[in-house]
Amino acid sequence: MTKNKFLLELxxxxxxxxxxxxxxxxxxxxDIIDEKLKSGLTFKEVLADFGDINELIAEIxxxxxxxxxxxxxxxxxxxxxxxxxxxxxxxxSSSLANKIKLKAEDIKDNENVSLxxxxxxxxxxxxxxxALALLKLPFYFLYLLGSNIIYFGHNCIxxxxxxxxxxxxxxxxxxxxxxxx
Amino acid sequence: MDIQFKKGVxxxxxxxxxxxxxxxxxxxxxxxxxxxxxxxxxxxPLLKRLTNEKYFNTYLKESNEGPPRKYYKxxxxxKERKNELVNYWKLFSKAVxxxxxxxxxxx
Numbered sequence: 001m002t003k004n005k006f007l008l009e010l011x012x013x014x015x016x017x018x019x020x021x022x023x024x025x026x027x028x029x030x031d032i033i034d035e036k037l038k039s040g041l042t043f044k045e046v047l048a049d050f051g052d053i054n055e056l057i058a059e060i061x062x063x064x065x066x067x068x069x070x071x072x073x074x075x076x077x078x079x080x081x082x083x084x085x086x087x088x089x090x091x092x093s094s095s096l097a098n099k100i101k102l103k104a105e106d107i108k109d110n111e112n113v114s115l116x117x118x119x120x121x122x123x124x125x126x127x128x129x130x131a132l133a134l135l136k137l138p139f140y141f142l143y144l145l146g147s148n149i150i151y152f153g154h155n156c157i158x159x160x161x162x163x164x165x166x167x168x169x170x171x172x173x174x175x176x177x178x179x180x181x
Numbered sequence: 182m183d184i185q186f187k188k189g190v191x192x193x194x195x196x197x198x199x200x201x202x203x204x205x206x207x208x209x210x211x212x213x214x215x216x217x218x219x220x221x222x223x224x225x226p227l228l229k230r231l232t233n234e235k236y237f238n239t240y241l242k243e244s245n246e247g248p249p250r251k252y253y254k255x256x257x258x259x260k261e262r263k264n265e266l267v268n269y270w271k272l273f274s275k276a277v278x279x280x281x282x283x284x285x286x287x288x
Contacts, residue, residue, distance in 0.1 A: 024251070025225065027248055027251075028206050028225055028251065029222075029225070030247075031205075031206060031207055031247060031248075031250065032206055032207045032210065032221060032225075034246075034247065035207040035211075036207075036221070039211075046221075049220065049221045049222075050220065050221055050222040051220045051222060056222040056223075059222065059223055059226045060225065060226050060229070062226065063225075063226035063227070063229040063230045063233075064229065
């Protein structure tokens with residue numbers, strides 16, 4: 001963990017606050033970290049002094065009278081299909097953007113971009129792809145099972161039923177991917 | 182010291198410190214941590230709450246290094262709250278001390 005990474009995580013956790021408030025908090029914590037480093041502590045010691053970052057975020061949100069579990073309650077609320085898709089797209093893009101940002105910070109802080117780092121990223125990517133592919137298997141069997149039941153000859157009804165079934169399984173797979181991520 | 186103990190007196194200590202002179206975040210943390218060993222992260226949420234409750238006003242002041250710093254200044258309401266808490270503390274600690282003393286002599 002580096003200072004930038006810590007501040008980035010903090011910012012991410014405080015996402016519900018408006019930009020001005022977030023900026024103010026980040027400035028404050030950045031100042032605290034700088035002063036502590038100046039007093040002779042190492043960054044590791046400073047970090048230990050802050051304790052668990054999630055608890056810290058929860059504590060700050062509480063000062064703004066925000067329930068720190070607001071994300072969870074949003075998830076358990078029933079939302080409509082379109083909202084679900086919008087939520088999925090937002091979640092994928094934000095988690096991807098954050099991962100890339102953190103990685104970039106890491107590489108920037110390490111100064112020399114080692115082959116090791118690049119390989120690490122590559123292997124992680126491959127593992128993710130394999131995991132998603134494996135996840136696809138049960139859905140494929142589900143699709144086969146359903147299509148055997150539905151398919152009863154070359155006619156319009158069975159074809160369109162098959163299409164609806166395929167689409168349903170596919171959407172279910174995408175949703176599962178989102179929550180696994 | 183027990184964490185609940187610390188949290189209980191933190192508000193009192195912060196009010197007394199800012200009553201003495203206007204301070205910025207880190208300054209407060211370093212003063213407060215001389216009295217109680219607290220997590221540096223928990224002071225900011227407390228300052229935010231005390232500002233919301235109108236015990237503190239804030240203003241920005243240029244610093245020699247980095248962006249301007251946010252200073253906390255006690256309000257009249259804050260002074261009242263400070264006096265109230267100091268009185269509570271005196272009564273409370275007196276009662277607890279007395280109780281402990283009696284407990285010890287009966288050992």
